[in-house]
Amino acid sequence: MSTEPAAAEGHPGPADTDAPRAGQGAEATGPEDTAAEEGAGAPDSAETDDGADAGAPVAEPAAQGEGVSETAAEIAAQRELQERIAQRKAAKEGPIAAGGKLSGTAADLLAAVRAVESGERPAAVFGEPAPAPRKVVAEPVRRAPAAAPTGPAEPAVAAVDAVGAVLTEGGAPVSLAAPAAATLGEGADSALRDDPWQLLRIPGVRPEQADGFARALLGAECGPDDERRGRAVTVWLLEQAAVAGHTALDAPLLAQALGKRAVPDPDEAVQSAIAEGDALVFQDALEEPPGSPARAPESARKTAAEDGAEDGSQDGEEAERPVRVLVGLERYALAEESLADGLARLVNSLSKEDSSQALADWEPAAAAASGSAAELIRASAGHGLVLHTGAEAARAEPAALVQAAARLGLRVCAAAHTVDGRRRLAEHVGAGAPEGTAVTVSGLLSGAEGPGRDGDGALAVDLMVVLDAPQLDVETAAMLAESLPDGARLVLSGDPSVLWSAGPGRVFADLLAAQVCPQIASRTPDPGPVGELVSGIGVGELNQVEAPGKEVVIVPVRDAAEAIHRAVQLVADSVPRAIGVPSEQTQVITPGHGGAAGTRALNAALKERLNPGPGRFGGFDPDDRIAYVPAPGRTVPGRVVRADAEGLHLDCAGTPVVVPQDAVERTVRHGWALTAHQAVGLRWPAAVVVLPGDATQALSRPWVYTAFGRGERHLSVVHGADAALPRAVAEVPAKPRTTRLQTLLRAQVPTAQ
Numbered sequence: 001m002s003t004e005p006a007a008a009e010g011h012p013g014p015a016d017t018d019a020p021r022a023g024q025g026a027e028a029t030g031p032e033d034t035a036a037e038e039g040a041g042a043p044d045s046a047e048t049d050d051g052a053d054a055g056a057p058v059a060e061p062a063a064q065g066e067g068v069s070e071t072a073a074e075i076a077a078q079r080e081l082q083e084r085i086a087q088r089k090a091a092k093e094g095p096i097a098a099g100g101k102l103s104g105t106a107a108d109l110l111a112a113v114r115a116v117e118s119g120e121r122p123a124a125v126f127g128e129p130a131p132a133p134r135k136v137v138a139e140p141v142r143r144a145p146a147a148a149p150t151g152p153a154e155p156a157v158a159a160v161d162a163v164g165a166v167l168t169e170g171g172a173p174v175s176l177a178a179p180a181a182a183t184l185g186e187g188a189d190s191a192l193r194d195d196p197w198q199l200l201r202i203p204g205v206r207p208e209q210a211d212g213f214a215r216a217l218l219g220a221e222c223g224p225d226d227e228r229r230g231r232a233v234t235v236w237l238l239e240q241a242a243v244a245g246h247t248a249l250d251a252p253l254l255a256q257a258l259g260k261r262a263v264p265d266p267d268e269a270v271q272s273a274i275a276e277g278d279a280l281v282f283q284d285a286l287e288e289p290p291g292s293p294a295r296a297p298e299s300a301r302k303t304a305a306e307d308g309a310e311d312g313s314q315d316g317e318e319a320e321r322p323v324r325v326l327v328g329l330e331r332y333a334l335a336e337e338s339l340a341d342g343l344a345r346l347v348n349s350l351s352k353e354d355s356s357q358a359l360a361d362w363e364p365a366a367a368a369a370s371g372s373a374a375e376l377i378r379a380s381a382g383h384g385l386v387l388h389t390g391a392e393a394a395r396a397e398p399a400a401l402v403q404a405a406a407r408l409g410l411r412v413c414a415a416a417h418t419v420d421g422r423r424r425l426a427e428h429v430g431a432g433a434p435e436g437t438a439v440t441v442s443g444l445l446s447g448a449e450g451p452g453r454d455g456d457g458a459l460a461v462d463l464m465v466v467l468d469a470p471q472l473d474v475e476t477a478a479m480l481a482e483s484l485p486d487g488a489r490l491v492l493s494g495d496p497s498v499l500w501s502a503g504p505g506r507v508f509a510d511l512l513a514a515q516v517c518p519q520i521a522s523r524t525p526d527p528g529p530v531g532e533l534v535s536g537i538g539v540g541e542l543n544q545v546e547a548p549g550k551e552v553v554i555v556p557v558r559d560a561a562e563a564i565h566r567a568v569q570l571v572a573d574s575v576p577r578a579i580g581v582p583s584e585q586t587q588v589i590t591p592g593h594g595g596a597a598g599t600r601a602l603n604a605a606l607k608e609r610l611n612p613g614p615g616r617f618g619g620f621d622p623d624d625r626i627a628y629v630p631a632p633g634r635t636v637p638g639r640v641v642r643a644d645a646e647g648l649h650l651d652c653a654g655t656p657v658v659v660p661q662d663a664v665e666r667t668v669r670h671g672w673a674l675t676a677h678q679a680v681g682l683r684w685p686a687a688v689v690v691l692p693g694d695a696t697q698a699l700s701r702p703w704v705y706t707a708f709g710r711g712e713r714h715l716s717v718v719h720g721a722d723a724a725l726p727r728a729v730a731e732v733p734a735k736p737r738t739t740r741l742q743t744l745l746r747a748q749v750p751t752a753q
Contacts, residue, residue: 162189163177163189169216176199207236224263231276235279241738248739251270254270254327280333282325284740285324326740331475335475336505344748345481347749349486355382358382361381362404372524373401380463385492385517387469387520389493389521391495391526392709396428397522398491402465403430412461413464414465415438415465415466416440420683442476462489464491465493469508471501471680473505499734504737530715537704550578552715553715556719559692560692560720570688570716574716586686589675589679590674590675617648620648621640626669626670627678648661683711685713685714686715688716691725
């Protein structure tokens with residue numbers, strides 16, 4: 001590993017202290033701060049890693065003139081999934097008997113769930129004293145899980161004007177009128193007058209802003225104890241938790257967060273949200289050892305033990321088994337349940353006879369392969385679900401599986417997270433599989449790519465291989481599992497050390513931990529000094545590596561201004577001259593969008609050097625490198641071609657895309673510099689990673705692993721983080737995410753296979 005000296009010229013002035021914050025999920029102890037703690041999905045105003053670009057993935061950009069039809073196809077596929085979920089849940093014969101040995105708080109919580117499902121008002125379950133009498137309400141509204149649309153429907157002008165009048169009366173910005181009308185739907189103006197805290201449903205609005213709006217409209221009637229406020233803040237906190245990657249929150253932590261938001265009776269607020277169908281409550285048995293932070297409240301553990309004693313139960317382990325009380329949004333609860341059901345169906349639908357015959361049929365292909373590739377082929381032959389772990393070089397192993405299945409005459413499809421991942425997958429598959437076998441996950445689910453669907457709506461495949469599996473959020477994974485026919489095999493492959501999905505859940509990590517199916521670990525390491533360096537980071541070690549060809553270069557800097565100067569110098573001069581990689585194939589990666597050396601500052605400097613211009617197309621000029629974000633969580637690199645009355649014309653990996661003028665500011669950024677979350681699933685010949693001193697809080701082992709692994713041939717590290725870098729690699733793992741997938745799946749597939 002070589003080290004370049006700092007630039008000779010000095011750059012006076014301290015580094016900007018507005019450090020971008022990023023990471024892997026939110027700390028489990030602070031759900032009220034999840035938006036600021038999590039880069040994947042946090043609002044852009046928080047200046048976090050990938051702030052504006054996280055969320056549920058959508059289709060890759062369509063060809064010019066096809067964008068509307070592809071979007072409609074994806075939304076239709078999501079709606080079809082939701083209908084199947086609802087039909088399957090309705091077809092169940094009855095509720096599963098559970099909680100028979102619970103009493104006290106835990107039993108009351110279970111009763112609350114059943115009361116909501118039957119349309120009754122749930123009893124008070126969190127607080128010991130009974131609440132004041134309340135009016136009888138109608139049957140709770142159960143909202144279907146929302147799809148992940150590319151954008152809200154365009155509201156009518158009259159509706160926007162009516163909402164604007166209410167916002168003006170309440171002192172809120174008129175600019176919120178259109179998103180409020182789209183989010184709240186018909187009668188949005190009346191809804192805001194009746195319940196001003198509905199403003200919290202608009203992205204970017206915070207509780208203190210909604211409180212000011214409510215005070216202006218309600219006057220003396222407005223108070224912190226208003227039931228509407230408690231319910232709205234509860235939902236807002238759960239939504240912020242989802243932004244941070246959680247699919248649910250521990251009830252005590254949610255109550256604590258509500259207290260910090262000046263909700264006087266957190267228990268009552270949660271009950272109100274449950275009664276109105278805005279949230280669901282669950283209790284899951286804990287398998288963690290005693291003393292785990294996720295253990296249930298002491299009262300819940302005591303009541304289970306006491307009830308077992310009253311029943312005369314001799315099974316002390318079952319009687320004392322602790323439970324965890326969780327509260328979550330129905331959207332993600334149903335998606336997680338659907339995913340567990342779909343995966344259990346795949347695991348259980350492959351009969352022993354079919355497995356035995358497949359093992360015999362696939363054995364010649366396995367014998368022709370070697371090492372972990374052969375293990376993967378054999379495991380896939382005999383099981384409906386298989387997990388495969390490995391880094392970039394290991395992608396050759398699922399590609400070998402695809403080739404073997406195609407030679408056996410099976411209908412096979414392989415999907416990657418990005419267009420670039422699809423390209424690299426296709427290179428590995430080569431001529432060993434039919435054309436069009438390699439697709440993107442979003443294109444597959446929208447119907448724009450892949451084999452299509454059969455008469456029952458299932459994908460016409462016998463084997464589905466998904467690479468970049470850590471990037472699957474719970475909703476996308478549920479759609480995928482629900483789309484596979486009975487008897488199909490699903491292989492999920494990915495690098496477990498990279499950053500997790502932008503959307504809620506940690507699907508791949510949960511499946512690895514659940515141990516309900518075979519797991520094949522690749523023994524194929526990434527080659528070269530970059531591969532050696534990244535492999536060490538994956539196990540918490542930042543090692544010195546030999547780089548005789550300057551494959552890895554460390555560039556120390558003193559402050560953010562020098563970091564920007566050196567990054568521009570590397571991209572424009574040093575890397576092309578010394579390594580032979582042109583500027584357009586070198587990607588800059590930094591922890592956040594804001595800060596003195598975030599993507600905004602770096603992109604401004606890189607544009608000035610590499611493609612100067614007046615920015616006459618909304619800040620863009622022809623040949624500008626851009627990052628196109630068709631929806632949160634989906635970043636597609638490209639270039640500006642031109643602009644006209646239709647909008648901004650882009651070339652995204654060879655696919656023409658037209659972005660309407662009113663969407664340019666929201667969906668297009670300059671793309672010479674990206675965040676690590678934006679860069680997941682992408683690779684470039686060379687990468688320049690900028691680590692300014694004001695961004696040390698953003699660093700974690702998964703972030704460093706992901707950022708350093710984006711360069712195929714060369715990695716330059718503009719290093720101003722001092723000891724924070726080795727400390728992050730050694731001591732800062734992925735932040736935990738609260739999910740239920742392990743519990744749900746183990747209940748249906750109890751025996752590890």
